[in-house]
Every structure is written in structure tokens, then in C-alpha cells.
Amino acid sequence: MEAIAKFNQFLRQKGLRRTKQRDELVEVFLRTEKHLSTQDLFDIVRKKDKDVGYATVARTLKLLAESGLCRVVDFGDGVQRFEHKYGHEHHDHLICLKCGRFVEIYSKKLEKLQDEIVKKHGYIQEYHKLHIFGLCPRCGKPGKRGK
Amino acid sequence: MEAIAKFNQFLRQKGLRRTKQRDELVEVFLRTEKHLSTQDLFDIVRKKDKDVGYATVARTLKLLAESGLCRVVDFGDGVQRFEHKYGHEHHDHLICLKCGRFVEIYSKKLEKLQDEIVKKHGYIQEYHKLHIFGLCPRCGKPGKRGK
DNA sequence: GGTATAATGATAAAGATAATCAATATCGTA
């Protein structure tokens, strides 16, 4: 898999080592198409391998973020979640306040507009996070209650 | 002051009571034009009045948010910060990754575009948070270092 | 003023992330 090679390359560059824990964690993380917290990934990996500690999961996720393979998402609930970046273009989030369901959104027009604003202020953009909170079609429908 | 009246009205509606601590905290909060964490506000108020506990500060800030007088901002450093809402139109943030300086940004065009996207997905927007991270003019200038 | 009960302050608890450290594994080198 391409992304795994990228990660190993990153380790090399940093003078870090490849370990079976990292191999396993990265492999599972990349295969899981979700926004995972440290606890989430820990739980998943633990089902297969009892020899992985929580600290290693946390450390590996941090490395993944550093390597550029994933980004941190924060929905404001005090828990850091990690989502793929490699193979997933940048996107923003539209989150339902009632049921928690979310969709990933992307608009070239929106991105462009943001760039213009950033430039106008003399800033150089590295990245941005847009979270829109509201009610999804199901929860917003009058007469229906979400979840 | 108008905003304080709003807050007291909120308390009434909720069947909550007015106390000297709340009066003091709200007054100081509204007068301080910054994004304050619980600890920040606690420190400020403590200089004048030793009879205010940390818990009360936290509780009052939560009430202020509930009342609609302020909103929670999260720059991803694990600390909740509160900023005025009353008398301060909605805005987004442009934050420097090096020195931490930020500017508040607002674009009617951007807001409108976001609304369109939300509607396209059948969602009903309640609010959103846009944080753009990058380098400010000073830190981004080649040859100069931030801070 | 009396009284039900909300609010307070101090403290503990909870929950997440980060630090610590002895034991172990990795990888360039001999």
C-alpha cells in the first residue's frame, strides 16, 4: 500500500525505527474509514493483538499526523479524533447537533474565497478547519426526533 | 449596561438567582475584550475579590454561553476559551501558528456560500466555526522569526 | 422575617493527553 510506504519513509527521514506495533497500527488505521480517537484505535487493535499498549497507540497517531498521513479533527467534545488525509482530499464537516451524524463537504469556491481572505490579511495559510453545526435532514424534519 | 440586563433576564427565565459573584463575573467578563479561559477569568477576578471560587467561574461562563452572550472558541490546545457574542457579530479566526496572534475575520460572501452548501445537503445550520491556521505577516516574512 | 432551594467554595472525580522508566527491540556497523 502506498500510504504505508510514505509512513516508513517518514520514519527513515526522522531517524525513527520501524516496529511491528507501528506496522500494525498504521495498517489498521489506514484500513478503517472512520474518524478514530486514540481509544477507538486501541480497542480495534487490541482485539487482534494484546501486546499493544495505549501509549503506543497515542504515540503512533501523533506520528501519523506529523507525517502528514492524517489530520486531527476536534468536534468540540474534548476528544481528539484522527482522520485519513492521504487518499482523502481536504474537506470540511457538517455535523448534526442532535444525532451526531456528519457529512464531509468540499467546495472549491469556498476554498478559493478563504484563500483570498487570508491573503488580504497578509497571512500565509497552512490549513484550516471548518465545522458547521446544525440539524441533519432527519433531525431537522418537523415532527421527527433524531436518534 | 445592556448585556448585563440580558443576562439577568436569562437568569429569571431559568428560575436562577442573581448573586454578587455572578454580577461581578459577568461585569468583568464583558469588560474584558479578550478570549478568556476559565483560568484567565478566575485570575482576573481573584485580584479584586478573594471570595470567588474557580468552580463558580466555570459555572458562570457556562451560563453566559447558554444565555447567548458568549460563545466557546477552541483553538485546539485543549482549553476552552470564551468570547463575547453580544455586541460582537459572528466572525471567524485567522491564527498564526508561530506566534499565536490572531485576527477576527468576517466575510458576508463566505457566510452566504456556506449557507448554500448547508442547504444543498438538507441541513439546517445553527452555527459554524472556521479557524484558519498559518503564518501572520510578521512570522511569514522570510528572514524574520516570529514572537 | 421565615423558608424552600439555588448557589457557593473547596475538594474530589472524571477523562483525556503526555511524561516516566526499566526492559526490550531495532538497525547500522564491525
Add this chain to the structure above:
DNA sequence: TACGATATTGATTATCTTTATCATTATACC
């Protein structure tokens, strides 16, 4: 292939912020 410097690991502890607890005090309505 074996060696050795050192990065990594897992378990645990520490840290930091937010939230809950609870006896005591203050508030507001009668």
C-alpha cells in the same frame, strides 16, 4: 552474524482541564 548505541514499548504515573459532590450560605418569594 553478532554487537552495541539508542529508539521503542507497555505499564504506570503525572498533568491538565472540566465536571461532580456536598455541607454551608445566600437568595427571593411569601
